[in-house]
Amino acid sequence: MSGQVVVAADKTSRVDVERVLGPGSWTLVRDDRWVASYEVESEAVARKLVAHLRADQHPAVAGPPDSARAVAWNNRNRPTRVGMRAEVCFPWVSSEAEIVIEIDPGLGFGVGDHPSTRLLLEELDLRVRSDDSVLDVGCGSGVLAVAAVCLGARQAFGIDINEAGLVAAEANARRNGVADKVQFSSVELTEVRGKYDVVLANIHDATLRRIADELVARVAPKGWLGLSGVSRGQVSRLRSAFPSVDFEEVKEIEEWNALIGRVNIE
Numbered sequence: 001m002s003g004q005v006v007v008a009a010d011k012t013s014r015v016d017v018e019r020v021l022g023p024g025s026w027t028l029v030r031d032d033r034w035v036a037s038y039e040v041e042s043e044a045v046a047r048k049l050v051a052h053l054r055a056d057q058h059p060a061v062a063g064p065p066d067s068a069r070a071v072a073w074n075n076r077n078r079p080t081r082v083g084m085r086a087e088v089c090f091p092w093v094s095s096e097a098e099i100v101i102e103i104d105p106g107l108g109f110g111v112g113d114h115p116s117t118r119l120l121l122e123e124l125d126l127r128v129r130s131d132d133s134v135l136d137v138g139c140g141s142g143v144l145a146v147a148a149v150c151l152g153a154r155q156a157f158g159i160d161i162n163e164a165g166l167v168a169a170e171a172n173a174r175r176n177g178v179a180d181k182v183q184f185s186s187v188e189l190t191e192v193r194g195k196y197d198v199v200l201a202n203i204h205d206a207t208l209r210r211i212a213d214e215l216v217a218r219v220a221p222k223g224w225l226g227l228s229g230v231s232r233g234q235v236s237r238l239r240s241a242f243p244s245v246d247f248e249e250v251k252e253i254e255e256w257n258a259l260i261g262r263v264n265i266e
């Protein structure tokens with residue numbers, strides 16, 4: 001039985017990848033993003049090589065070892081559409097979208113395809129403006145913060161209690177060319193200073209209710225708050241935890257719900 005290693009690189013990092021895997025047959029999938037598949041002798045060898053490449057910060061993944069598993073693999077590796085302009089995809093996946101947001105989750109949560117993430121990606125696409133600052137609470141892989149800037153926001157700040165995920169988030173900001181506009185940190189929300197035009201939180205319902213006052217305090221006048229990650233049955237209890245927010249919309253995808261609101265300052 002054979003294995004496969006799929007790896008993405010730019011012109012410079014291709015050289016480093018070839019030091020590990022040997023000369024490859026590379027396909028250009030978009031601006032300076034090259035992808036190669038290497039056949040290796042077994043799935044175990046593929047996993048070992050992927051771990052080696054990942055330790056050196058190369059986005060690599062074990063490909064489908066046979067055609068029977070290729071269908072499932074291709075389904076997992078499809079880009080996620082965001083509105084009319086953008087797609088979120090793994091670095092090794094091709095996309096024809098006008099705005100391509102490459103996300104490799106590493107040890108962080110979020111590749112963009114989860115319904116709770118998609119709900120907020122769609123809101124960003126519809127609402128974000130060029131002078132907006134964005135706070136992403138529970139940023140995971142950084143997908144929302146990075147997407148916010150790729151979709152036009154001025155800057156974004158992501159925080160998470162999972163420090164391992166923040167390493168991936170920073171790499172995602174770099175690979176999308178927005179590292180100068182996106183920062184990540186493991187600081188507590190209580191330590192975050194200032195207010196933001198957009199405050200996003202895709203976190204467990206109980207956590208959203210516990211940090212409700214802190215979230216509201218970070219929303220700038222005329223800004224908006226996007227909460228996601230809750231079931232339909234949890235929506236009314238979540239609303240009650242935010243008495244000062246006028247929720248304009250509740251959106252739903254595949255039984256996941258997001259609430260979008262503005263702070264009532266009267």
Ligand SMILES: C[S@@+](CC[C@H](N)C(=O)[O-])C[C@H]1O[C@@H](n2cnc3c(N)ncnc32)[C@H](O)[C@@H]1O
Nearest residue numbers: 109110117137138139140159160161162202203
């Ligand atoms: C469902 S994931 C969302 C990741 C990403 N924002 C997305 O939309 O795909 C929730 C994230 O919230 C983080 N988290 C949970 N409680 C938190 C808290 N109190 N403060 C900051 N982050 C928290 C978790 O570590 C996890 O990365």
